[in-house]
Amino acid sequence: MNSSRAKLRDEVYTQMMCAQARLSKDQNTQMGAVLVSADGRVISTGYNGAPAGFDDETVPYTREKQLLAYDLLDADSGELLSHHEFEANKYPFMVHAEINALHYARGKVPPGSKLYVIGFPCERCSLDISLSGVAEVFVTKDDYDPKSTLNNNRDTAYYMFAQAGIIVTLCGKRIKPVVSKPEKK
Template identity: 35%
Template sequence: MKSKYVRAFMTCAETFADLSHAERLKVGCVIVKDNRIISIGYNGMPAGWENKCETLEFFNEQGLQQVQPFLKTKPEVLHAESNAIAKLARSSESGEGAVLFTTHAPCIDCAKLIYQSGISEVYYKNPYRDDKGVKFLLKSEISVKNSG
């Protein structure tokens, strides 16, 4: 794919990230086939749910009180990639041979969905907190490129 299209579609993913109601981290995703967008997604609550993605926590996972409260993402939040793939599944389009653009590298669960949907190439701009998703995609022979 030409670099001007990579930049354009990544800009689209960033624009959709801005639509997220998440406060801690906004992630956007665009799925493209034959240079046209076939699905979009951003991280957020399931359709029809209150758009509050985080809770304010005062204790860490070990039960220790924190000096500063922090935002913790609710387990119900859908990732941008899974949201885009779910929308794609409800459409007449196929993910086979498509290209996915996401503002952040996919987690392992989203990477498995990417593989199962037939997407053949992934571009991301920012790293995820671990690289398990990227490693899975590479092991699955899906092209992964950091466009950042």
């Protein structure tokens, strides 16, 4: 494939991924992902949000903690065993865009597949990406902030990609992470 064709594909799938992100109900963070085979077929897409089937009315979608409640019933008789209340924000409930795209590929990730993502994948997603068979991760935005708890795990992510032999394209630059030896004593 010539390079202008490859560039066009990257542009098109980046636009597709950004369009996907608009579907997210999370108003603070709208992320999208598109999984594409080596021959340019879209395998699946994803955006961040609670898992399909979760009730949007009762799942938090904010950074602020909300009071949530649930009951434990006897599964056979339906009798109330106990009532529980706790506080939580959106973070434990959000499935990241990358994970949704991989999930909806239903395990069918052909060799050479490329995953388009907006920001650098977090540690959690990087591990799943390493397991998925994806050959390349294409990141459009370099959002590295060493002070952020979200991004301070980039070393672990790169190390996972090195172990899995995954190429990272960051802002147009193709990078091959490889495991090396520590120089510090």
